[in-house]
Amino acid sequence: MKNLLLKTDANMKARKVILFTRRFPYFKTEAFLEAEINILAEAFDEVVIFPSEISEEVRPILANVKVEKEFSKHFQNKKKRILQTIFSSFFWDTLWKYKSKINSADSFKHIFQFSSSVIAYKTYFKNYEFSESDLLYTYWFTEATKAFIDLKKTKKFKLVSRAHRYDIYEGLPSTPAFWPFRKDVLEKIDKLYSISENGKNYMETKYKVYNKIKVSKLGVFDKGKTAPQNVENEISFVSVSRIDPMKRVQLIADSIVNFAKLNPEKKITWIHFGDGKERENIKNSIPVLSNLKAQLNGAIQNTQIYKYYEENPVSIFINLSSSEGIPVSIMEAQSFGIPVIATDVGGSGEIVQNETGKLLSANPSVSDVNLAINQILSENLSRQEIKKFWNLNFNAQTNYENFVNDLKSEVFLDEK
Known part of the structure; x- marks a missing residue:
């Protein structure tokens, strides 16, 4: 692959991407990651995936892609998480901070679930040994991203995220009414990649943070075929x-x-x-x-x-x-x-x-x-x-090569 294999340069540090997903490579969801993961794996020495939910059904991945299952057991322990959340100052501080937005049972539930997920990530990864050259990549711009923003206060790593739809737009029938700590996270993240210009413009207009969001569109690979056309009538x-x-x-x-x-x-x-x-x-x-x-x-x-x-x-x-x-x-x-x-x-x-x-x-x-x-x-x-x-x-080969090159030129600029 052109311009990707910077890892072959003996003067460059070993590089690892730590990717946080909901389910990938398990189940059938997050199918769009199937196109991206191989290009990431080609470009970096190692990719480590931490899904929050696993199953028996797993998709094939390259040899240098490692899947860590233990976190999902921690994350799916709902009873323990409920207790941790109730007795956590983070939950009560968040509740107080956003008390004006709590106008229904759903809004309270959203704050509780958000806080619970943030706490789960922070609890598990507070003792994880991150390297200064590690790139943490949250595939969704939600709770995990907030958790690692907080952990960045005491740990050294680079942090990027993707933003799609549910994790961008607020107040739609199919999205949360609001996302807690959004402006703070935008200001402190190394880079956020929106999959659309519309999403980038939405967040910049709403939160007045202009130097952290870039557009990186998704894509699919060329199958070398064109669908047949119908006959008349x-x-x-x-x-x-x-x-x-x-x-x-x-x-x-x-x-x-x-x-x-x-x-x-x-x-x-x-x-x-x-x-x-x-x-x-x-x-x-x-x-x-x-x-x-x-x-x-x-x-x-x-x-x-x-x-x-x-x-x-x-x-x-x-x-x-x-x-x-x-x-x-x-x-x-x-x-x-x-x-x-x-x-x-x-x-x-x-x-x-x-x-x-x-x-x-x-x-x-x-x-x-x-x-x-x-x-x-x-x-x-x-x-x-x-x-x-x-x-x-929307060619995956082009878009994901550009994305990976951007990670290396922008996020790792200080190493060159």
Whole structure:
């Protein structure tokens, strides 16, 4: 890999990245880390992962990536954590500091859970031997980041974090009303990497901290394929997300049903990849139409989605979420040259532009979605141009190489 292997320079110190995740490499979540982890591992001598939750299901990782399981046992000991939190001055100080924001049971619960997680990290890692050349990387800009900001008072290490959606935007139906200590953490962290310009602008505007946040977009790898196009009078839609109210999968279903009713001469297919409690209810809401085939699959591996794109025609990818960072699912679709319809929330406007699809308002109607479908079908967007846009903006190889090089040039500047 170009410009990455600074570790081969005999004059450079050994470098280690200590990565804090929720579940990765366990379960199926944090799938976007699968693209990033190998480039991190290639660029640094060692990567150590501390997930807060583990399972029997583990994804393959490179030889120099080590997974520490003991912390998860500590973190998942809920009874002990409750007692530690109740008798902790940190919790009561936090409660007092944010007493004006406590207007419901949910806001109290949020402070309690936040404090409990911070205490869990600080308790476990206060005796951990960090090296001055270690880079601590919290994959989410939440409790772990606050904990290591506090530990930086007595320990020497570099600290960076990523910020996505849930850990950026406040006060949305799908996000906390507020994040405690945000301005303090922003001022003291070595660097925060937002996955979108929108997220960076949001935090800088809200907290007036301008010198700590950089944009580092996520990405997916090129599979070297373009999704086949439909034959005449056949239209196929794909959507990919978990099924919960924020993702508005029911609105996707209603829109496609409406489109099918208005176009009885067309053979229409809708495939959804992703699971959730409302999957059966959405299935049952779809009427039997002679020209519509709808299939709601459960959660599957990304590799199966790629295989579907390689082997099946896809006319349009649809995402109608009420809140987003920048959806990796859209990056995946664009990497196969598939046009996209999406709502203008979070950073979605940075990936869905005129040459790649149609950007709807944050709260579109069924008729708005249908208008966008007809526009895309009539414009016959170039799949090569869509793929070109993806390659310039969301290619994992480029984005993660740039990210790693930035870690070395910015975070380790004092070592050169």
